[in-house]
Amino acid sequence: MLAVIPVRHGVAPVGSDETVCEALGNVLLVGTGTATAATSLAHVATQIWLVESSPTAHVIAAAIAQVGLTAESLILPASPDGRDLAPQLAHHLQRTLFAGSIAVTTDKVSVARQGGLAIADFTPTTPFVATLQIGIRGIDSHGDEPVITTVEVSGLSAPSRASSVSSVAVLPPDASTMDLSEAPRIVSGGAGLDSGQRFKQLQSISTALDASMGVTRVITDRGWAEHERQIGTTGVIVQPDLYISFGVSGAVQHTSGLGQPEHIISVNTDAHCPMMQMSDLAIVADANAVLDELAQLLGVNVIEGAS
Amino acid sequence: MTDADIIVVGAGPAGSCAAIAAARSGKRVVLIERGPFPGSKNMYGGVIYPRILDELIPHWFETAPIQRWVVRRSTMVLSDTGALNIDYRSNAWGQAPYNGATAYRPDFDNWLAQQAVAAGADLICSTTVTGLLRDDQGRVCGVSTDRPDGDLTASVVIACDGVNSFLAKQAGLYPTADADNYTLGVKETLSLSKHIIDERFGVRDNQGVDIEILGGTSGVNGGGFIYTNLDTIAVGVVLKLSKLSAQKKRPEDIIAELKRHPAIAPLVEGGQVVEYSAHLIPEAGLEMMPKMVADGLLIAGDAAALCLAAGIWLEGVNFAMASGMYAGQSASAAINANNVSANSLKSYTDRLNKTFVLQDHKKLRKIPHLVLSDRIQHKYPAFVTGVVERMFRVDNPTPKPGVRRIVSQERKKAGIKLSELVRDALTGLKGFG
Amino acid sequence: MTIAVCIKWVNYSGPVESDTPDERFAGFSFADQAALEWALRIAENSSDEVLVLTAGPVGAEAVLRDALSRGAHRAVRIDIDLTSDSSVIARNLVGAMSQPRMVWCGDYSNDRGSGSVPSFIAADLNIDQALGLVALELPENANASFAAVRRLDGGRREQLLISGSAVLSVEGSTVRLRRASLKNTMSASKQEIQVITATGGRMDTPALRPYRPRPRVTLAPIGLTALERVKHITDTSSSKGHGETVHAEPSAAATLILESLRKWGYLP
Numbered sequence A: 001m002l003a004v005i006p007v008r009h010g011v012a013p014v015g016s017d018e019t020v021c022e023a024l025g026n027v028l029l030v031g032t033g034t035a036t037a038a039t040s041l042a043h044v045a046t047q048i049w050l051v052e053s054s055p056t057a058h059v060i061a062a063a064i065a066q067v068g069l070t071a072e073s074l075i076l077p078a079s080p081d082g083r084d085l086a087p088q089l090a091h092h093l094q095r096t097l098f099a100g101s102i103a104v105t106t107d108k109v110s111v112a113r114q115g116g117l118a119i120a121d122f123t124p125t126t127p128f129v130a131t132l133q134i135g136i137r138g139i140d141s142h143g144d145e146p147v148i149t150t151v152e153v154s155g156l157s158a159p160s161r162a163s164s165v166s167s168v169a170v171l172p173p174d175a176s177t178m179d180l181s182e183a184p185r186i187v188s189g190g191a192g193l194d195s196g197q198r199f200k201q202l203q204s205i206s207t208a209l210d211a212s213m214g215v216t217r218v219i220t221d222r223g224w225a226e227h228e229r230q231i232g233t234t235g236v237i238v239q240p241d242l243y244i245s246f247g248v249s250g251a252v253q254h255t256s257g258l259g260q261p262e263h264i265i266s267v268n269t270d271a272h273c274p275m276m277q278m279s280d281l282a283i284v285a286d287a288n289a290v291l292d293e294l295a296q297l298l299g300v301n302v303i304e305g306a307s
Numbered sequence B: 001m002t003d004a005d006i007i008v009v010g011a012g013p014a015g016s017c018a019a020i021a022a023a024r025s026g027k028r029v030v031l032i033e034r035g036p037f038p039g040s041k042n043m044y045g046g047v048i049y050p051r052i053l054d055e056l057i058p059h060w061f062e063t064a065p066i067q068r069w070v071v072r073r074s075t076m077v078l079s080d081t082g083a084l085n086i087d088y089r090s091n092a093w094g095q096a097p098y099n100g101a102t103a104y105r106p107d108f109d110n111w112l113a114q115q116a117v118a119a120g121a122d123l124i125c126s127t128t129v130t131g132l133l134r135d136d137q138g139r140v141c142g143v144s145t146d147r148p149d150g151d152l153t154a155s156v157v158i159a160c161d162g163v164n165s166f167l168a169k170q171a172g173l174y175p176t177a178d179a180d181n182y183t184l185g186v187k188e189t190l191s192l193s194k195h196i197i198d199e200r201f202g203v204r205d206n207q208g209v210d211i212e213i214l215g216g217t218s219g220v221n222g223g224g225f226i227y228t229n230l231d232t233i234a235v236g237v238v239l240k241l242s243k244l245s246a247q248k249k250r251p252e253d254i255i256a257e258l259k260r261h262p263a264i265a266p267l268v269e270g271g272q273v274v275e276y277s278a279h280l281i282p283e284a285g286l287e288m289m290p291k292m293v294a295d296g297l298l299i300a301g302d303a304a305a306l307c308l309a310a311g312i313w314l315e316g317v318n319f320a321m322a323s324g325m326y327a328g329q330s331a332s333a334a335i336n337a338n339n340v341s342a343n344s345l346k347s348y349t350d351r352l353n354k355t356f357v358l359q360d361h362k363k364l365r366k367i368p369h370l371v372l373s374d375r376i377q378h379k380y381p382a383f384v385t386g387v388v389e390r391m392f393r394v395d396n397p398t399p400k401p402g403v404r405r406i407v408s409q410e411r412k413k414a415g416i417k418l419s420e421l422v423r424d425a426l427t428g429l430k431g432f433g
Numbered sequence C: 001m002t003i004a005v006c007i008k009w010v011n012y013s014g015p016v017e018s019d020t021p022d023e024r025f026a027g028f029s030f031a032d033q034a035a036l037e038w039a040l041r042i043a044e045n046s047s048d049e050v051l052v053l054t055a056g057p058v059g060a061e062a063v064l065r066d067a068l069s070r071g072a073h074r075a076v077r078i079d080i081d082l083t084s085d086s087s088v089i090a091r092n093l094v095g096a097m098s099q100p101r102m103v104w105c106g107d108y109s110n111d112r113g114s115g116s117v118p119s120f121i122a123a124d125l126n127i128d129q130a131l132g133l134v135a136l137e138l139p140e141n142a143n144a145s146f147a148a149v150r151r152l153d154g155g156r157r158e159q160l161l162i163s164g165s166a167v168l169s170v171e172g173s174t175v176r177l178r179r180a181s182l183k184n185t186m187s188a189s190k191q192e193i194q195v196i197t198a199t200g201g202r203m204d205t206p207a208l209r210p211y212r213p214r215p216r217v218t219l220a221p222i223g224l225t226a227l228e229r230v231k232h233i234t235d236t237s238s239s240k241g242h243g244e245t246v247h248a249e250p251s252a253a254a255t256l257i258l259e260s261l262r263k264w265g266y267l268p
């Protein structure tokens, strides 16, 4: 297996280290500033190939042919760049794509389904392309220096068409995002909460507990909170000490962005959902009613007419 | 030309049957429902008496989404610690032509509305009717809705928008609203495995049970019920609104208490609440019925307070289906006659008068108020169960007392005057008999 | 020219993937709704036709009618098993849109959730892609290039300039889908929907099992003695609780939360 990591200006996407571990240390870095990125992955990689060229399916296909790795299955991190590239690669190489895997070996791939609440196990028989969810594997580093090889891709014909999507700039996380990704305490809410108004209450309760508010993808979809509040693979990756969730099921795309909090409290009506399973204190109750009670105890934002 | 011949507001049992009947007679029918699909917001206890469908949808029982066929009907009188149960079983009710059936309203209403669509009606969901359109002579000629560009014209509008009908009120057809005319129905759906339900209720396959309960409502005037679905049971109470607010009790607490009653607890034990819902019921029958006909407008189902809520009877769906059907037929006939005035549409109420719809209501006119009266509610359960308790209690060495003595002693203990007992018995006899 | 919008018919009440979702609770995701709205907005300022496509069984036509009622011009359903592989879905969708000026998608579907269909579409059409957009600035002139912002990881954003044919996928909160007028809702139920039989087999989907996080690999423990290393791994010295599950009334739950926070030192 071979990890394929698209690199931007020397930065490898979140989850690259885990992807490299899953590929047993073999990694092809492709993009700009691959040598810099290589140092950041040295602790997990054993074999690194550097391709300093735009990370397109053509380039990667040519590179793996050149170094004789055409029989390897490819793993990419399920980061935005990885998720974009993987289908292109699969299409170009005419391979099966396993998107959103949670475990990848050469003969068994487990893929998250149903929004991350179920797993499907595939047993591929030919080389494939997979993306690996971020944050679920962990890393096992080693002390050895990796072997680094630079690959000059040659014989590529120029693209036959003009590009219609061009990158103008990469913006750093803005202040409100930073606020969440660096917050030591996070109080979050998910689809178990009953209204947009709830999130105003949740915000006040977070503030009263000296915490920042986070939400799940379902909530930003409903427009009940800003994008910047979304925790998870496609949201903000956070690293809190304390994480309190209300009505969050704990789908892998959410929890994978959660880091390793010291303490987790969850309130959910379903005692068996993944979020409750990973909690230090799992309370089976109606999260909305509990929020009302908390608001009352903390003397903040009591919703009118609520019980 | 109008956008439609007939607009039916509300795809509940009344509305769908109105639409089926009207579409069958070749009219252009638009059926408007505010929920995302028919039945999505509708609730009730759980038993439908669908025989009226024989006329509209032959062989309805082959496709209707039925949970269980009711083969056991019990009436339970609860005192604090006791229960008197009158139980009737008929396996014949479990076969065609059937009697009552339990069904989920989101399934049943949706199925019924699809029959209307099959008959040619246009069903439009997620659309709330916000008012009636009137022509320059004040006759109803369509509806306005909450959608952009949302006015729709028609020759006749049939309002089937349920209890507390906004349209009937807007049309000025309701006498003044009185909270005393309404009860609040509250229901919990509890999940239990089919196997456990079969065992506990003594039924097999798709046989079901209907239990109506008198007493057990924590002193608030009303009654209770338990119905079996395939793998859930419905437990609910019907509470007199005025008493509920006066006693400051919460309906969910009353259900909880009912579920703790020694006669009920073994039936509901271990059931996980999967749904909780509440809905108003027009209780007062004839006494509260509005005018059901105006120029270009008919009112049917709960919107016309046609629900029959008389103690051991809680029937609304069949009354809704029948009145809807008659409304659809009358509207269509009026359009054929090129006259949709109130006078021409009056054939609707004539039909209601001739059939069970108003006949039953007339017969049971006094029953709702009798059943909900303080005396029946607070004194009779103790009285009745007291009598039975003493009849079956063996107090050896004391010899058995005579039944007449027991009745008279228990009546006094319960604080019921003989004259009252006689009066209630007569009202009951007249009403039920 | 044609602006294609791909919408997927999914069970809305819960994220359950199946051949035939419960039709009463089925609809299309916020993300697909947003995709449709953007397409409609662009078409309003141009002479483009909005073509909505869905790949799925006959029940899926409900979402096409919904889209038509909100202003889409033409609808195509590809008759296919919903559990088919994303690349097969994409190939069939592409087969039903000829030379689209742009293709709009949701950024991922509620059930399958791979987010790969849009990218496969781009690959099949051999055009560029701009995926996971969180903000867009539509130009006055529908044919001019326009700016969009896409999510990267760690809170970073990428600004893009879109100047030609491309596949665009958007997050659900970028825009709210308009409500259909009453007349359109009525006429949509009678509009024709073209049905195309899918080509390419379905991939067998293995049985699903409940999600369980995989064990995380951790770094080798630090410590001179075996005891220290074991302590380090097992975390025995930390104050961490032991995954207690309690059923509680709301008020008791609230008190319990505050008590625990006090016990763990987060509150005075």
Ligand SMILES: Cc1cc2nc3c(=O)[nH]c(=O)nc-3n(C[C@H](O)[C@H](O)[C@H](O)COP(=O)(O)OP(=O)(O)OC[C@H]3O[C@@H](n4cnc5c(N)ncnc54)[C@H](O)[C@@H]3O)c2cc1C
Pocket: A114, A115, A116, A189, A190, A191, A192, A193, A215, A216, A217, A218, A219, A230, A231, A232, A233, A234, A235, A236, A246, A247, A248, A249, A250, A251, A252, A253, A254, A257, A267, A268, A269, A270, A273, A285, A286, A287, A288, C108, C109, C112, C113, C114, C115
């Ligand atoms: C490619 C991709 C990327 C994604 N990226 C992200 C991401 O970055 N971040 C993210 O969060 N998600 C992401 N998702 C979505 C993710 O898969 C889940 O759908 C989402 O996290 C679920 O959010 P939720 O827990 O709020 O909702 P649900 O999964 O619907 O869970 C709601 C929970 O509330 C509980 N509940 C219901 N009622 C009550 C009540 N009254 N009281 C208490 N509890 C109640 C339920 O038991 C349930 O556990 C992504 C998905 C994909 C496919």
Ligand SMILES: Cc1cc2nc3c(=O)[nH]c(=O)nc-3n(C[C@H](O)[C@H](O)[C@H](O)COP(=O)(O)OP(=O)(O)OC[C@H]3O[C@@H](n4cnc5c(N)ncnc54)[C@H](O)[C@@H]3O)c2cc1C
Pocket: B009, B010, B011, B012, B013, B014, B015, B032, B033, B034, B035, B038, B039, B041, B042, B043, B044, B045, B046, B047, B048, B049, B127, B128, B129, B130, B160, B161, B162, B163, B166, B184, B185, B186, B187, B236, B237, B238, B278, B279, B280, B281, B300, B301, B302, B303, B307, B314, B315, B316, B317, B318, B320
């Ligand atoms: C707790 C309880 C238990 C009951 N038990 C039973 C029982 O066991 N058996 C029985 O036969 N009956 C029972 N009933 C009574 C029965 O539910 C009603 O009589 C019956 O539903 C009436 O049907 P309907 O079509 O008139 O009105 P509804 O079923 O109320 O339908 C009205 C429809 O109109 C729609 N609507 C309302 N306003 C608008 C608007 N402005 N625009 C568009 N659409 C609108 C609603 O969404 C709804 O779909 C019970 C009722 C309750 C509350």
Ligand SMILES: Nc1ncnc2c1ncn2[C@@H]1O[C@H](COP(=O)(O)O)[C@@H](O)[C@H]1O
Pocket: C006, C007, C008, C009, C031, C032, C035, C053, C054, C055, C056, C082, C086, C089, C093, C104, C105, C106, C107, C108, C109, C110, C112, C113, C114, C115, C116, C117, C118
């Ligand atoms: N069966 C389908 N029919 C139409 N569009 C689809 C289908 N599956 C996926 N899509 C589109 O692709 C997006 C991403 O889906 P997915 O790749 O399944 O996560 C969806 O939001 C849709 O826009």
